[in-house]
Amino acid sequence: MEKVAHLARLSLAPGDLEKFNTQIDAILQYVEKLNSMDLAKDLPPTAHVLDITDRFRDDRVEKGLSPDEVAANAPDFRHGAIRVPRILEE
């Protein structure tokens, strides 16, 4: 559970960890039902119901958001850039 939480970039309090463990176990037990289904190896999976893939719109030049509009929602915006903690180790 801790490993998955880390993958999902969540740090859970010890109490939550235990609670989620029990609840997610129950959910996983419930979905085990699927094992009783007859799923042929060659049965195609449905990722979505439409038969369209990789559709792109025309590459036209359009007005995007201005820096001010982007900055308006940024938690830390200085000198034309969004600031974050250091991402490279010394």
Place this chain on the structure above:
Amino acid sequence: MTDPAALTIHDAGRRLSEGKISSEELTREIIGRIEKNEDRIHAYLNKTFEDAKRQAKESDERRKSGSTRGPLDGIPLALKDNLCTSGIETTCGSRILKGWIPAYDATVVARLRAAGAVILGKTNLDEFAMGSSTENSAFGPTRNPWDTDRVPGGSSGGSAAAVAASMAMGALGSDTGGSIRQPAALCGVTGLKPTYGRVSRYGLVAFGSSLDQIGPLAKDVRDAAVLLEAIEGYDERDSTSVDREWPRATVDLGAALTGKKIGIAKEWFAEGLDPDVRAKVNDTRAVLEKLGCTFADVSIPHQDYGLPIYYLIAPAEASSNLARYDGVKYGLRVSGANIVEMYKATRNLGFGPEVKRRIILGTYVLSAGYYEAYYLKALKARTRLRQDFESALSGCAALLSPATPTPAFKIGEKSDDPLQMYLSDIYTVSANLAGLPALVLPCESSKGGLPIGFQLIGKAFDEATILNIGYQYQQATDWHKRRPQMDKA
């Protein structure tokens, strides 16, 4: 004198065009109703009354100058707070988006504005639309106007409660596994989940991208059809938006039902269904038979697998979609010693328990070693379920099922047991998995006076047929006209 706030969209539209009422009056009445009842119901997260009054005034001016824009011009509506609204805070019921002000409108919002609609505000929802009771909102639950000790359903609970209580003339919601239809059933209103691809998802904050659709919550079927026509249609900004023709929703509402065959699957009336709900949903059959419909037994052999499939696919898609909330570009940021600590601290404080649970579940089923055992299996099972529906619908115009296993439950009753909560969606998830349109509308109420809904599922892009059947049902019955007792403005 009819209460203006209680009017349907089509009745209000007629009065507006006859000059019997103005949009300003309508809007004022509904705002009054909200002010009187909102403390008790909590349908709204954000009220935009000043904008609404201005939009109403502009609508009246258009009408006077002869340039009115159609059936929604001047009609006061509400929007679920996971639809982006330019310049208006959009929170998704989450602390992580508190204070976020989109720079653009969702396509459906832009279309409603272009149609002249008056926007009253943003309605409450389960956080990121994950839930069936609106209790998962970070900003407090919405209460069911029929009984304020009970939930309105979810996740579009605010929209459903607002329409039921005449605190909006109609509303938009979103539906990933039943989030329009289940609250519609619990609040006694009409709700439609359109075919996947019929309504643009651009500007709908994503939850389960292969399942999400935006749709109307309305006082009756005609209003739902009017709202659908306003928001539907191809949009190049949504790569899953479908560019094709389909029968118009409002045109054949009144067509005779003679000879229309409706399928009923025995699996929908098996154990787990409240006996009162079973009886009331069964009674709809006699009404529809009198209108000329015939009924056929069909089978959905994989009905029982719908929820397990859904609770693998939806959390998987959600875990991916919600990865973007990391405190970097917008929304909440909680500082940390390094960037990973910042992500974790932000997401920990920003997300509520249900959202975390689904992110963890989704991450788990997508992770190396489990992908094939869970996620891929669910995608294959989804194919099987789709085939069930294809085959059931091949000989029928539509399918009829219950909408929910029980009427509205008590606040707090299921909030500690996620699995019990998930079971509320047992009749609704399949339409999302199969991408089919589904309409929920009220039938006779429960013995305790609570609304009960039934569901009509149609063929892909054939909303016209289920709306036609639903409309004729409402012409023959009055259940949709029942309203909870509210304080008037």
